[in-house]
Amino acid sequence: MSDFHRPSLPGQGLFEALAHDTDPAEVAAAGHRIAHLLVRGPIDRDDRDLVDRVLHLSDAEGLGVIAELWSHAPPDTLSGALWRLYLLREWVHRQPRQAAAEFAAGRGFAPVHEMLAGVVEPPGADEVVDLVDTVVRGIVVTDLDVVLDRAAAFAHIVGVGRGQLDDADAHSGARLLDMALHLRRAAALERSGSLH
Known part of the structure; x- marks a missing residue:
């Protein structure tokens, strides 16, 4: 992962992969990116696709699946x-x-x-x-x-x-x-x- 602000994220397997033995830094980076996309809005087509996947997952599985990515983030982020x-x-x-x-x-x-x-x-x-x-x-x-x-x-x-x-x-x-x-x-x- 060379760019912290735009980590690469797998497609449908994103959250399944994060639920297992994933590097905590990758989880934090994914949570950081998703938080920014949800609050600041998507910039390009890839961002819009990710937001759509995240929102679909939130509808299907609940917000908790996504929020878990934020659970270890410092309070001033x-x-x-x-x-x-x-x-x-x-x-x-x-x-x-x-x-x-x-x-x-x-x-x-x-x-x-x-x-x-x-x-x-x-x-x-x-x-x-x-x-x-x-x-x-x-x-x-x-x-x-x-x-x-x-x-x-x-x-x-x-x-x-x-x-x-x-x-x-x-x-x-x-x-x-x-x-x-x-x-x-x-x-x-x-x-x-x-x-x-």
């Missing part, structure tokens, strides 16, 4: 930011009532974050799921920094809320606050043109 968005979305879809309860518990302690997150009144399970889906769908638009800021605000409020509940799990609440910091940092890098 595009791939790392997408991984955190994916984790947030998956958790909210699996536990929407818990997410809504923790959001409700945290919102009074983080009013600025609440306005940025943009959850409608009242923030029930459906509204929280809608928010996260809206944020994640936004990764294909030009305002990625806003998407990342909104996701950070949501993670911050939920992390604070988790700390307010009686059965609070302080460790996982702290991890959500860390995620919020990482997403905010990624948003700042995106605004400066440095999120790669």
